[in-house]
Amino acid sequence: QLQLQASGPGLVKPSETLSLTCTVSGGSISSNSYYWGWIRQPPGKGLEWIGYIYYTGSTYYNPSLKSRVTISVDTSKNQFSLKLSSVTAADTAMYYCARREAAAPWFDPWGQGTLVTVSS
């Protein structure tokens, strides 16, 4: 059964870069059938799609975050990562990683999520 687990620092200072990693187990990230994505949820608010990556390294980002976001993949470790630069308090959120089928643009399954707080 495929599982995803996001991990990374829970506290990031304003203006710094948020870095998270999603570890995939129970399946290969190199499958040509899937994309691997990041979605976030600020406290008390709705979900926001950040972007996703294909195992070849092709990326697709939300234009609202594109100037600050980098998603990368490490197939040798079965992991993909998120970097969000120049963070502010507005970037405080639960960050989820999830899988998206190439032919099915919804997200399933989702990882447990990791809470990132931006504060000095």
Next chain:
Amino acid sequence: DIEMTQSPDSLAVSLGERATINCKSSQSVLYSSNKKNYLAWYQQKPGQPPKLLIYWASTRESGVPDRFSGSGSGTDFTLTISSLQAEDVAVYSCQQYYSTPYTFGQGTKLEIK
């Protein structure tokens, strides 16, 4: 961007009763070439990540109880729970995948009355 608006923001329903959650998109998510509505519903229980319930607006994900159903087309969609169970307490969100950026509704919190 396609804006997704859910109503109500919160809902309290008695056990065994019907719960109805609405989702409206700012533009049609019906793809004319295949007649499919590019809309999904998710359930998020407290402390858990979202779980896919329904895709193509009305197709239940494998393992989802048949008391959950999705309907609607174009810009107006509904998630219905025919007979509310205690384990259905959650936040429900719709998502359009018609175009990027993919967008979600703000969520509807469902509680027991």
